[in-house]
Amino acid sequence: MLFDVIIRLLLAVGLISFINANGITTGGVVVSVCVFLILEVSLLCDNKNVCYALTASSFVIAALFSGKPFNGAHFMMLVMFGGFAIISLILYEKMMKYKKLLNMTRDDSKELEKMLEEKNKRLMSEQDQQVHLATLAERNRIAREIHDNVGHLLSRGILLLGAIATVNKDEKLKPQLDMLAGTLDESMEKMRSSVHDLHDDSIDLKKNLEDIISELKNYEVTTDLDLDEEFDIKIKLSLIGILKEAVTNIIKHSNGDSVSIILQRNYSFCSLSVTDNGNVPDDEKDRILAGNIDGIGLQNILNRARSLGGDAYFYTDEGFTVFARLPLEH
Structure with missing residues (x-):
């Protein structure tokens, strides 16, 4: 809207200058006010055709009442103002069209993000x-x-x-x-x-973890699992889900040949680390370093850890590492 107002204002200034090019007269002032009002009224029209007709009429009025003689310089000035008006209006329409498309894209993006979030919740629930x-x-x-x-x-x-x-x-x-x-x-x-x-x-945590680890048939796997003490049921489910997502991610995306899985337990928290020696592309490293986690599996790991008051981290220094830290209830 502001851009349209500026266009009309510049056109009004130009046409008023054109009308009074041979000197300021009473008739010229009246016509200048009429042209200005016509251009400003065109802003209030919702119908594009009416808006364009009013804009064109301001040029016609300026041409008829610009005074005589109507020489070539006057004609060229009028053509320049007309060209400016046409180009400005075309650019304005293009801008509004792209703005509308941008808003639609944003709305679609939010809707898709919401759908993806719901699907992730359903996947975790399943x-x-x-x-x-x-x-x-x-x-x-x-x-x-x-x-x-x-x-x-x-x-x-x-x-x-x-x-x-x-x-x-x-x-x-x-x-x-x-x-x-x-x-x-x-x-x-x-x-x-x-x-x-x-x-x-x-729930047999050891058996469930071993069943998941057994899926890494094409990798050399080393494990260090601290399972001497019993875990809470929520911690068990979260550890099983996080390891499942990490192993699935390795099978789908890693080009390495070895995997290290470490589960440690302290007094107040437990941690699960899953590392493979595969190569991570530079653009993926940059996204992870910036905290832009767009993968469904990695996002599920984050959600599982944070749902229990913990957190998850992803490192790309040597291969790819998933590190989840979960608090223990006492």
């Missing part, structure tokens, strides 16, 4: 769901083994004890047999309670 399903399967397997093995042995013992108590004629043994029967019944109840109380803490 990965967590896969881990959860694996946990449920492991829980059911343990419960089934306890039920089939220990449960059957206890049931058989209870039945045998019942049969012995039935045929027993020695009254002195009856209290001991009753005590033994009570103990077996209590054991059966506790076993059933333990089977039903199995929960997500039964």
Whole structure:
């Protein structure tokens, strides 16, 4: 809008100078005011054709009332002002068109960014769901083994004890047999309670990490995993998800041949480092150094770490390193 106002103002100054080129008269002043008003009114028109018609009419009025004689110099001046007006209006229309396209591009970019963020959330949710399903399967397997093995042995013992108590004629043994029967019944109840109380803490972190590491079949892998102490369920899920993303990134993008995986645990935090010796392009190094993480997998690693109050870092000094630091709850 400001650019359009400036164009109209410059045209008004030029046409007024053209009208009063032979001297300032009362008629020239009146015509100059009319031309100025016509040009400013054209700014208020939403219809482009009306706007262009009013602009053109100001040139016609200036040409008719510019005074005589209407020589070649006057004609050339009028042509110059007309050319300036046409070129300015064309450039203004182009600028508005590109501005509109830029706004549309920004809107589309925001929409795509929002869609990508939602897809990342769904992807992380699906990965967590896969881990959860694996946990449920492991829980059911343990419960089934306890039920089939220990449960059957206890049931058989209870039945045998019942049969012995039935045929027993020695009254002195009856209290001991009753005590033994009570103990077996209590054991059966506790076993059933333990089977039903199995929960997500039964996730085998070591097995899950080893399963993910086994995907690196074409790499020489060295590991140093501190798994002596138990981790919280949230930390387990996050470590499994981060390692999965890092290994997937190596398989897809790394041209190296060796991978180092280190999991360390301190009193207040644990850290997971995954390094491969592949070459990282210079432009990718610059983007990572600038903090521009555009990969879905790397962004998921960041989101997982930060969701627990931790953080993740990416280094390209020697190959490519994913370093995640997660706080521990005490």
